Amino acid sequence: MTDNRRRLLPPIGALASFVAAARHDSFSRAGQEMGLTQSAVSRQIAHLEDWLQLRLFDRNGRRVELSREGEAYLKAIGPALEQIRAATAAAISGRSDKELNIATLPSFGMRWLAPRLPRLTARHPDIIVNFSARTFPFSFAHEAFDGAIHFGDIDWPGGAPELLFHEESILVCAPDRLRRQPIAKVADLLEWPLLVQAERRSAWKIFLDRAGVDQEPPAPSASFEHFLMLAQAAAAGAGAALIPKFLIGPELAAGTLVSPLAETLAAEHGYYFVVPEGQPLSPSLTIFRDWLLEEARTER
CATH class of the missing domain: 3.40.190.10 (Periplasmic binding protein-like II)
Known part of the structure; x- marks a missing residue:
C-alpha cells in the first residue's frame, strides 16, 4: 500500500471511539461501552481530528455534540464499520456470504415461516438461513443478526423496518x-x-x-x-x-x-422485517427480504 493510500485509513480504534461517542453524545459513556477511560476516548478522537484536520465534535463542558463535519463523516463511515464487523464475524464463524442469521418470533417462525421455506429453497438452494427465536427488539450492534421479524410499533432503534402484514x-x-x-x-x-x-x-x-x-x-x-x-x-x-x-x-x-x-x-400494530439501519444489504439478504415481502403480500 502506498503512503498516500495508508494516509487515508485512520486507526480503527479511533474510528470506533468516534462512532461510540457520536451515538452517546458523551466521551465517558463511549468509554463505558468500549471498556476505556473517558480520557482515552478523548485522546483517540483528538488523534482522529488531527489526522483528518477536521473538528468532529463541538465541546460544551462535559457534553459533546457532532459538528456539521462530524455528522457527514459519521454518515459515511458508520455503515462501513458495520460491514467490517459483519465480515469479521462471518470470517471467525466460518459463515459464507450465502448464509444468513435471522431472528424471529417463536410462533411466527413455527407456523408462518417454516411452512413457506421450501419455496425459498426451491428458488435459491445455495442460501442457508439460520433462524433464532427472539421475543423483544435487540441491538444489531451487539447481536450478530442480519435481520429480524418483529411485531409491534414500527420504531426499532438502529433498525429499518418494512411492513409484512397486520x-x-x-x-x-x-x-x-x-x-x-x-x-x-x-x-x-x-x-x-x-x-x-x-x-x-x-x-x-x-x-x-x-x-x-x-x-x-x-x-x-x-x-x-x-x-x-x-x-x-x-x-x-x-x-x-x-x-x-x-x-x-x-x-x-x-x-x-x-x-x-x-x-x-x-x-x-403489524409484523415487520427489520434490518440494520444505514447498512447496505448483501445479495443474499436482498433475496431473502424480497422473498419474504412477496410471501407477505399473499397473506395480506
Missing part, C-alpha cells in the same frame, strides 16, 4: 367445551375462563368494547408467553382465547379448535 385475531375454544357452554354472542364470554397472551392482556377488553359489551372482562384465568402454548390450552378446554388466525390453521382444520363467532380483532 394480523387479525379470532375467538377460539375447544369444541367439547363449547357444546357444554355455548357462545351465541360476545357477552356470553363473560361467563367463560379467558386465556391471554402475556404481552396482550388488554385484548379481551378491546374485543368486548368493539362488540358493544359495556362490561369489564373477568381477570384472565391463565397467561402464556407464546401463542402456540395459548392454543394448546384452549384446545384442552381451559377456556377461550383470541389468537391470530394465521397461526392456528392446523388446529382449525383438524377441529381441535373452533371459532363460534364471526367477530374478529384487528391489530393496530
